[in-house]
Amino acid sequence: MLRLLQTSDLHLGARAVDLGEAAATLRDRRFAAFERTLALAVSEQVNLVLIVGDLFDSNNVTRNLVGRVAKSLAGLATAGIKTVILPGDHDRLDPSSAYHAFDLAALAGTPGSIIVLDPAAGPAGDLTLTELDLRITARFPAPDLPDDRWRVGLVHRPGRPRDDEIAGAGVDYLAVGGPHEAASGTAADVAWGASGAPDLVNAGRDRAGEILIVRFDEQGDRRAVAVERRRVGTTRFEAISLDVGGFANDAALGAAIAARADGGAGADLILDVRLTGAWPDSLEADPDALEAGLRSRFLGLRVYSEASPVLTGAAAPSAETVAGAFVRDLEVRIATPVAGDPPADELREALRLGRRLLIEGGGG
16 A cells, blocks of 8 residues: 655745734744654655645745755655655746755755656656656646556646546546645546645635645555545634624623633634624723733734724713714714715724713713
8 A cells, every 4th residue: 555645835934924923933833733744754654745835935945944844854764755845836946946946855865855846847757656656747637647557646726626627637646735725535536635734824714734644555456545634733713703892891802802712722823803893982992902911812813993983872962062062073074074084983983082081081
C-alpha cells in the first residue's frame, strides 16, 4: 500500500496585519501547524509528502524563514520520506521565485529529498518515483501519462476544478491546492482531494486546520484510493452579532463577549463581534474600549459597531429648553439631511451623547 500526506496553502510568512497584535502569534501558529504536519507524516510512516502550492505567502521571503522550512523538511528526509512541492499563485515559479533564490534541498543538507515541480515544463517536468511505483505530474490535464503505475496529478487554483475537468485529468488521484477548506470526492474513476490550509490564514473566510492522508491500494486489477482528513490546526475563527438593546450596561455587554472565552476557549479563538440594534443612552458600547478590556482573553478580538442610537421621540424635553432645542434640531437634520451635514450615524451619535450630557446631566 502506498501512503501520501497532502497539504497546501500554508502561507508561511504571511503578515495578517489586520489582526494587529495577534498577527505575529498567528504566523507562529501556522509554522507550528506545518511542523505538526511533518511530524504526523513521520509517525504515520507515509511514503511521500505533497505540498500543493503556497508553501510561502510570497516570493519575498527571508533566508531565515526558508532555512527554518528546510530544517523541518530535513526531518522527513531522515525518515526516508521525500517531499514534492508544487509552487502556487503566491509563491509562483517565476524569475523572482523563492525556489530559484534558495535551494531547499541543499539548505536541508539532503540533496534529492525535496523536489520542486515546474508546471510550465510540460511532460519533461513529470516525475517518476520507481521505488514507489508512482508517477507525479503538474500538468492538468495529463491524458498522455502512461498508466503503468499509480498516477498522481497536482493542481493549484483558487477553487476546485469542475467534475468534468477532474474526470479528464488522466490520473488516478488529483491533489488540489488553493481552497483553504478540506474536501474530497470522485469524478468518473478519478479520486480527488483538497487538504485546505493546515491552520488559519484568512480570518473570516477560512475553514482551515486539516491535512489529508491518501492511501493507494491495489488488489489484482482493482485499484482503490481512500482519502482521510486529519486535524493539525488549532486556531479557530468565530463571528457573532450582539443586539446592544438587550444589555442594561457596558458590564453586561462585556460579559457576553467574555463568555466566548470561558474555560480557556479564547486562547485559540479569533473572535469578530458586530454590535447591532438600537443603541440606548445608558451604554457606551465603545469598540476600542471593549477590545482593550477583553483582548487578553482571546487570540484575537475585533469589535465593530453597526448599532444606531435611538431617536428621542415623545421623550424629548420641552422645545423651550436648551436640551429640547438641541434634540429637535438634530432629529430634524437626521430625518431630512441637507448638503454639508455630517453622515446620519455621526448625527445620531451626537444626539446620543448630547442627551446624556444635557438631560441626564441635568442641563435642561
